Amino acid sequence: MDLQDWMSLLPEQLWDTPLTHLAIPGSHDTMTYNLDLTSPLLMSEPESLRRLDRFCCCFTRPIIYRWATTQDKTIEEQLSIGIRYFDLRIAHKPDDKTTNLYFTHAIYTCDVVLDTLASLAAWLDSHPKEIVILACSHFEGMDDKLHLSFIRSLQELFGSKICPRQGSSLTLRGLWSSGHQVIISYEAQIAYQYQDLWLDIPYWWADRLTAEELISYMESKKRAGRPRSFFVAGLNLTADQDYITMHLLQSVRTLTYAEWPSLRDWVEQQTPGSDPQSLNIIAGDFVGPLPLSRLVIDLNHKLLQKNSDQMEQQSFPANVNMKQLI
DSSP: OOGGGTTTTSOGGGTTSBGGGSOEEEETTTTGGGBOTTSOOOTTSOHHHHHHHHHOHHHHHHHHHHHHOOOOSOHHHHHHTTOOEEEEEEEOOTTOOSOOOEEEESEEEEEEHHHHHHHHHHHHHHOTTOOEEEEEEEEETOOHHHHHHHHHHHHHHHGGGBOOOOSSOOBHHHHHHHTOOEEEEEOSGGGGGOTTEEOOOOEEEOOOSSHHHHHHHHHHHHHHOOOSSOOEEEOOOOOOHHHHHHOTTOOHHHHHHHHHHHHHHHHHTOOBSSSTTOBOEEEESOTTTSOHHHHHHHTTHHHHHHHHHHHHHHHSOTTSOGGGGO
């Protein structure tokens, strides 16, 4: 399957399946492939780290860069390998007199938010049947004025591509007929005022160091039952400050690569759909070099088998003796 157009290439039997029941690949901390080593640390970072960084940045910055970088492919490259959910952490730099916004993870990116989203909009023009979910969050340093400006810019940039918030089920067929391609979740109170913005999408974050611990967390969340709408199972591993201090030469990359075989095996066992223990969006780190996208997309074929089994059960009720039909 051509991953850059995988939604349009899904079997027609899945075109009327709600998007919340499909398996959709996503990237965690999407924009960290372009972090700006010269930018200030976020004010939300621990004071002890910011103090150390002020006096020893030549020591701290390489470490911060290794542990803040979770992707190495541009957003256009991620789109082309099938990623459809994007974790966009947005902020305004302190003392910046402009309205420019940047992506963040500990530090700021080189990329300006609207420039990046303009590239995404151009990509969608060339792929009119692909649907993306933009999860905008954090918004450090943004006041109401900046929120209003950013929301207006989103509306102008994506226009009729924006899918309004609604209670009814979204399907590929329905979105194609309406021309909607962009679902924007906005993790701020102001989202309630705009029908163009969806409320924040739940993200299952294990906050664990190993695949074993992360999988245990995910299985406990599954037993509690899936949300009704979109939700994300985040396969991103997390190291705390003590671990990083003891492993300065390691990185999110080395950690993720080491645990990938176990994460891969777990993903292959998952099933999308409406069942309480089914999954929807599965996001991870380093989605370029690791084949998460294809693994997640392939899970949708399980829905075809499930639908086929259900049709057979409807055709032959349990109380019918098959021998009588021969």
